[in-house]
Amino acid sequence: MPELPEVEVMCRAVAAVIGSRVLRIVRPRSRLQPIKILPNPALLNRSLKGGRILGVERLGKRVVFHVEPELYLVIEPRMTGRLMLTKPEDMLHLRLIIEVDHPGYPRLYFWDSRGLGVVSLLDKAELQRRLGPETLGPDALQASLAELRARLGRTARPIKVALMDQRLIAGIGNLYASEILFRARIHPENPAKSLTPSQWRALHRAIRTVLTEAIASLGSTLADATYLAPDGGSGQFQNQHKVYQQAGKPCSRCKKQEIIRRVQAQRSTFFCPNCQQLPK
DNA sequence: ATTAATGTTCAGAA
Protein backbone atom coordinates (compact mmCIF):
# COMPACT_ATOMS: atom_id res chain seq x y z
CA MET A 1 0.00 0.00 0.00
CA PRO A 2 2.45 2.45 1.12
CA GLU A 3 1.30 5.77 -0.21
CA LEU A 4 2.62 9.18 0.73
CA PRO A 5 1.69 9.09 4.43
CA GLU A 6 3.11 5.64 5.08
CA VAL A 7 6.31 6.37 3.18
CA GLU A 8 6.65 9.68 5.00
CA VAL A 9 6.36 7.90 8.35
CA MET A 10 8.99 5.33 7.32
CA CYS A 11 11.21 8.12 6.15
CA ARG A 12 11.03 10.06 9.37
CA ALA A 13 11.87 6.92 11.32
CA VAL A 14 14.92 5.91 9.32
CA ALA A 15 16.16 9.49 9.36
CA ALA A 16 17.66 8.46 12.71
CA VAL A 17 20.66 7.06 10.85
CA ILE A 18 21.54 10.28 9.05
CA GLY A 19 25.21 10.96 9.68
CA SER A 20 26.10 7.30 9.99
CA ARG A 21 28.20 5.37 7.50
CA VAL A 22 27.05 2.42 5.45
CA LEU A 23 28.98 -0.69 6.50
CA ARG A 24 27.52 -3.14 4.01
CA ILE A 25 24.33 -4.23 2.36
CA VAL A 26 23.13 -7.80 2.74
CA ARG A 27 20.52 -9.70 0.78
CA PRO A 28 19.12 -12.55 2.88
CA ARG A 29 18.71 -15.73 0.89
CA SER A 30 15.33 -17.40 0.78
CA ARG A 31 13.26 -19.60 -1.46
CA LEU A 32 11.38 -16.55 -2.73
CA GLN A 33 12.15 -14.66 -5.89
CA PRO A 34 14.80 -12.02 -5.19
CA ILE A 35 13.60 -8.44 -5.47
CA LYS A 36 14.86 -6.25 -8.25
CA ILE A 37 18.03 -4.32 -7.50
CA LEU A 38 19.21 -1.83 -10.12
CA PRO A 39 21.55 -1.61 -11.80
CA ASN A 40 22.82 -4.75 -9.98
CA PRO A 41 23.35 -5.99 -6.42
CA ALA A 42 27.13 -6.08 -6.54
CA LEU A 43 27.42 -2.45 -7.50
CA LEU A 44 25.13 -1.48 -4.65
CA ASN A 45 27.59 -2.78 -2.09
CA ARG A 46 30.71 -1.63 -3.87
CA SER A 47 29.47 1.91 -4.31
CA LEU A 48 27.88 2.53 -0.94
CA LYS A 49 30.25 0.79 1.45
CA GLY A 50 31.88 3.34 3.76
CA GLY A 51 29.78 6.21 2.52
CA ARG A 52 28.20 8.61 4.96
CA ILE A 53 24.43 9.01 4.84
CA LEU A 54 23.89 12.70 4.33
CA GLY A 55 20.12 12.71 4.22
CA VAL A 56 16.88 10.80 3.82
CA GLU A 57 13.91 12.18 1.98
CA ARG A 58 10.66 11.06 0.51
CA LEU A 59 9.94 11.58 -3.16
CA GLY A 60 6.38 10.60 -3.92
CA LYS A 61 6.09 7.05 -2.62
CA ARG A 62 9.84 6.42 -2.55
CA VAL A 63 12.43 6.73 0.19
CA VAL A 64 15.68 8.26 -1.05
CA PHE A 65 18.95 7.97 0.89
CA HIS A 66 21.57 10.52 -0.07
CA VAL A 67 24.97 8.91 0.42
CA GLU A 68 28.19 10.83 -0.09
CA PRO A 69 29.36 12.04 -2.41
CA GLU A 70 26.39 12.12 -4.78
CA LEU A 71 24.84 8.68 -4.65
CA TYR A 72 21.16 8.09 -4.13
CA LEU A 73 19.74 4.82 -2.86
CA VAL A 74 16.09 4.72 -3.82
CA ILE A 75 13.73 2.33 -2.04
CA GLU A 76 10.36 1.78 -3.71
CA PRO A 77 8.03 -0.17 -1.42
CA ARG A 78 5.35 -0.48 -4.12
CA MET A 79 2.57 -2.74 -2.87
CA THR A 80 3.86 -4.33 0.31
CA GLY A 81 7.34 -3.01 1.03
CA ARG A 82 8.26 -1.68 4.41
CA LEU A 83 11.45 -0.03 5.65
CA MET A 84 12.08 -0.31 9.36
CA LEU A 85 14.62 0.11 12.13
CA THR A 86 13.46 -2.98 13.96
CA LYS A 87 13.91 -6.58 12.94
CA PRO A 88 10.78 -8.06 11.36
CA GLU A 89 9.24 -11.07 13.01
CA ASP A 90 8.72 -12.71 9.62
CA MET A 91 12.20 -13.25 8.22
CA LEU A 92 11.00 -15.09 5.12
CA HIS A 93 10.05 -11.84 3.42
CA LEU A 94 13.04 -9.85 4.59
CA ARG A 95 14.60 -8.63 1.35
CA LEU A 96 17.49 -6.34 2.25
CA ILE A 97 19.51 -5.31 5.28
CA ILE A 98 21.50 -2.08 5.30
CA GLU A 99 24.12 -2.21 8.01
CA VAL A 100 25.27 1.14 9.35
CA ASP A 101 27.61 2.27 12.12
CA HIS A 102 24.88 3.90 14.19
CA PRO A 103 25.17 2.71 17.82
CA GLY A 104 21.44 2.47 18.46
CA TYR A 105 20.24 1.36 15.05
CA PRO A 106 22.87 -0.82 13.41
CA ARG A 107 20.52 -2.17 10.74
CA LEU A 108 17.78 -0.98 8.44
CA TYR A 109 15.40 -3.68 7.27
CA PHE A 110 13.54 -3.72 3.97
CA TRP A 111 10.73 -6.23 4.26
CA ASP A 112 8.37 -6.93 1.36
CA SER A 113 5.72 -9.61 1.29
CA ARG A 114 4.91 -9.63 -2.39
CA GLY A 115 8.39 -8.68 -3.47
CA LEU A 116 7.33 -6.11 -6.02
CA GLY A 117 9.50 -3.51 -4.35
CA VAL A 118 12.51 -2.13 -6.20
CA VAL A 119 15.83 -0.87 -4.88
CA SER A 120 17.95 1.28 -7.16
CA LEU A 121 21.21 3.13 -6.99
CA LEU A 122 21.33 6.36 -8.94
CA ASP A 123 23.75 9.21 -9.35
CA LYS A 124 22.48 12.74 -9.15
CA ALA A 125 21.81 13.20 -12.84
CA GLU A 126 20.04 9.91 -13.05
CA LEU A 127 17.94 10.69 -10.01
CA GLN A 128 16.65 13.86 -11.59
CA ARG A 129 16.06 12.20 -14.91
CA ARG A 130 14.54 8.97 -13.69
CA LEU A 131 12.28 10.20 -10.97
CA GLY A 132 11.10 13.21 -12.87
CA PRO A 133 9.86 16.27 -11.07
CA GLU A 134 8.63 15.80 -7.55
CA THR A 135 5.51 17.44 -8.73
CA LEU A 136 4.64 19.00 -5.50
CA GLY A 137 7.97 19.54 -3.88
CA PRO A 138 9.49 17.32 -1.24
CA ASP A 139 6.22 17.54 0.60
CA ALA A 140 3.26 16.96 -1.70
CA LEU A 141 1.12 19.00 0.60
CA GLN A 142 2.60 22.23 -0.65
CA ALA A 143 1.23 22.24 -4.17
CA SER A 144 -0.41 25.47 -4.95
CA LEU A 145 -4.00 25.45 -6.03
CA ALA A 146 -3.04 26.86 -9.41
CA GLU A 147 -0.41 24.19 -9.94
CA LEU A 148 -2.79 21.42 -8.97
CA ARG A 149 -5.34 22.63 -11.46
CA ALA A 150 -2.80 23.21 -14.20
CA ARG A 151 -1.46 19.69 -13.88
CA LEU A 152 -4.62 17.70 -13.33
CA GLY A 153 -7.16 19.81 -15.14
CA ARG A 154 -6.11 19.04 -18.67
CA THR A 155 -7.17 15.44 -18.91
CA ALA A 156 -10.59 14.00 -19.55
CA ARG A 157 -9.80 10.95 -17.43
CA PRO A 158 -11.77 10.49 -14.22
CA ILE A 159 -10.42 12.65 -11.41
CA LYS A 160 -9.73 9.56 -9.29
CA VAL A 161 -7.50 8.13 -12.01
CA ALA A 162 -5.74 11.45 -12.54
CA LEU A 163 -5.06 11.79 -8.81
CA MET A 164 -3.23 8.46 -8.89
CA ASP A 165 -1.07 9.39 -11.89
CA GLN A 166 2.34 9.90 -10.32
CA ARG A 167 3.50 12.09 -13.18
CA LEU A 168 0.76 14.57 -12.41
CA ILE A 169 0.94 14.56 -8.64
CA ALA A 170 3.28 12.32 -6.67
CA GLY A 171 2.24 10.37 -3.61
CA ILE A 172 -1.48 9.68 -3.84
CA GLY A 173 -2.53 6.06 -4.37
CA ASN A 174 -5.72 4.08 -4.41
CA LEU A 175 -6.65 4.38 -0.77
CA TYR A 176 -6.06 8.09 -0.29
CA ALA A 177 -7.58 9.00 -3.65
CA SER A 178 -10.93 7.69 -2.44
CA GLU A 179 -10.62 9.35 0.96
CA ILE A 180 -9.58 12.68 -0.54
CA LEU A 181 -12.45 12.75 -3.03
CA PHE A 182 -14.96 11.95 -0.31
CA ARG A 183 -13.58 14.79 1.78
CA ALA A 184 -13.84 17.11 -1.20
CA ARG A 185 -17.29 15.75 -2.07
CA ILE A 186 -16.30 15.08 -5.65
CA HIS A 187 -17.55 12.07 -7.63
CA PRO A 188 -14.57 9.85 -8.53
CA GLU A 189 -15.77 9.50 -12.11
CA ASN A 190 -15.99 13.23 -12.66
CA PRO A 191 -13.75 14.09 -15.63
CA ALA A 192 -10.77 15.97 -14.23
CA LYS A 193 -11.04 18.77 -16.75
CA SER A 194 -14.62 19.56 -15.82
CA LEU A 195 -14.16 20.29 -12.13
CA THR A 196 -15.51 23.68 -11.10
CA PRO A 197 -13.33 26.32 -9.40
CA SER A 198 -14.90 25.56 -6.05
CA GLN A 199 -14.25 21.85 -6.56
CA TRP A 200 -10.59 22.56 -7.25
CA ARG A 201 -10.40 24.52 -4.03
CA ALA A 202 -12.10 21.71 -2.13
CA LEU A 203 -9.79 19.14 -3.68
CA HIS A 204 -6.69 21.15 -2.88
CA ARG A 205 -7.75 21.50 0.71
CA ALA A 206 -8.77 17.84 0.99
CA ILE A 207 -5.40 16.61 -0.26
CA ARG A 208 -3.68 18.56 2.45
CA THR A 209 -5.99 17.69 5.29
CA VAL A 210 -6.34 13.97 4.54
CA LEU A 211 -2.62 13.39 4.02
CA THR A 212 -1.66 15.48 7.04
CA GLU A 213 -4.08 13.64 9.27
CA ALA A 214 -2.92 10.29 7.93
CA ILE A 215 0.71 11.13 8.69
CA ALA A 216 -0.25 12.24 12.19
CA SER A 217 -1.94 8.85 12.64
CA LEU A 218 1.21 7.08 11.39
CA GLY A 219 -0.55 5.86 8.24
CA SER A 220 -3.11 3.18 7.52
CA THR A 221 -2.62 -0.46 8.49
CA LEU A 222 -5.11 -2.59 6.57
CA ALA A 223 -6.49 -6.00 7.43
CA ASP A 224 -3.42 -7.83 6.16
CA ALA A 225 -1.20 -5.76 8.47
CA THR A 226 1.40 -5.44 5.76
CA TYR A 227 2.22 -1.90 6.74
CA LEU A 228 3.46 -1.25 10.25
CA ALA A 229 4.44 1.96 11.94
CA PRO A 230 8.09 2.44 12.94
CA ASP A 231 7.57 1.06 16.43
CA GLY A 232 6.23 -2.17 14.93
CA GLY A 233 2.65 -1.33 15.84
CA SER A 234 -0.22 -0.52 13.55
CA GLY A 235 -0.85 2.81 11.95
CA GLN A 236 -4.11 4.31 13.13
CA PHE A 237 -5.57 6.13 10.17
CA GLN A 238 -7.62 3.13 9.03
CA ASN A 239 -9.89 3.93 11.97
CA GLN A 240 -10.68 7.24 10.32
CA HIS A 241 -11.39 5.95 6.83
CA LYS A 242 -14.72 7.35 5.67
CA VAL A 243 -15.10 5.33 2.48
CA TYR A 244 -12.13 3.08 1.78
CA GLN A 245 -13.28 -0.53 2.25
CA GLN A 246 -16.46 0.75 3.84
CA ALA A 247 -18.85 -0.53 1.16
CA GLY A 248 -22.28 -1.32 2.55
CA LYS A 249 -21.89 0.91 5.59
CA PRO A 250 -24.01 4.03 5.92
CA CYS A 251 -22.21 7.21 4.92
CA SER A 252 -20.83 8.87 8.03
CA ARG A 253 -21.60 12.29 6.64
CA CYS A 254 -25.12 12.16 5.17
CA LYS A 255 -26.27 8.92 6.84
CA LYS A 256 -28.72 8.54 3.97
CA GLN A 257 -26.95 6.16 1.67
CA GLU A 258 -24.46 3.37 1.85
CA ILE A 259 -20.89 3.65 0.64
CA ILE A 260 -20.48 1.80 -2.62
CA ARG A 261 -17.57 0.16 -4.37
CA ARG A 262 -16.91 0.54 -8.05
CA VAL A 263 -13.98 -0.45 -10.26
CA GLN A 264 -11.99 2.24 -12.03
CA ALA A 265 -8.81 1.53 -13.94
CA GLN A 266 -8.87 -2.00 -12.48
CA ARG A 267 -8.80 -0.64 -8.94
CA SER A 268 -11.47 -0.43 -6.27
CA THR A 269 -12.99 2.97 -5.73
CA PHE A 270 -15.23 3.76 -2.77
CA PHE A 271 -17.60 6.69 -2.49
CA CYS A 272 -20.96 7.94 -1.25
CA PRO A 273 -23.36 8.30 -4.18
CA ASN A 274 -25.28 10.95 -2.29
CA CYS A 275 -22.42 13.17 -1.12
CA GLN A 276 -20.38 12.76 -4.29
CA GLN A 277 -22.47 13.40 -7.37
CA LEU A 278 -21.70 13.97 -11.02
CA PRO A 279 -22.72 17.35 -12.42
CA LYS A 280 -26.32 17.70 -13.65
C1' DA B 1 -8.80 -26.73 -6.34
C1' DT B 2 -9.07 -22.73 -9.12
C1' DT B 3 -9.86 -18.02 -9.34
C1' DA B 4 -10.13 -13.29 -7.97
C1' DA B 5 -8.43 -9.57 -5.36
C1' DT B 6 -4.78 -6.73 -2.75
C1' DG B 7 -1.76 -0.89 -1.32
C1' DT B 8 2.15 0.15 -7.31
C1' DT B 9 4.70 0.83 -11.35
C1' DC B 10 5.91 0.49 -16.10
C1' DA B 11 6.49 -1.37 -20.80
C1' DG B 12 4.09 -1.94 -24.71
C1' DA B 13 0.01 -1.60 -27.36
C1' DA B 14 -4.24 0.61 -28.74
Add this chain to the structure above:
DNA sequence: TTTCTGAACATTAA
Protein backbone atom coordinates in the same frame (compact mmCIF):
# COMPACT_ATOMS: atom_id res chain seq x y z
C1' DT C 1 0.06 12.23 -27.59
C1' DT C 2 -2.91 9.99 -24.42
C1' DT C 3 -4.92 6.14 -22.36
C1' DC C 4 -5.50 1.34 -21.44
C1' DT C 5 -3.90 -3.59 -20.42
C1' DG C 6 -1.20 -6.94 -18.41
C1' DA C 7 2.68 -8.51 -15.85
C1' DA C 8 5.95 -8.50 -11.97
C1' DC C 9 5.02 -11.52 -6.97
C1' DA C 10 3.04 -13.60 -2.62
C1' DT C 11 -0.82 -14.36 0.10
C1' DT C 12 -5.55 -14.78 1.42
C1' DA C 13 -10.50 -15.19 0.76
C1' DA C 14 -14.21 -16.94 -1.89
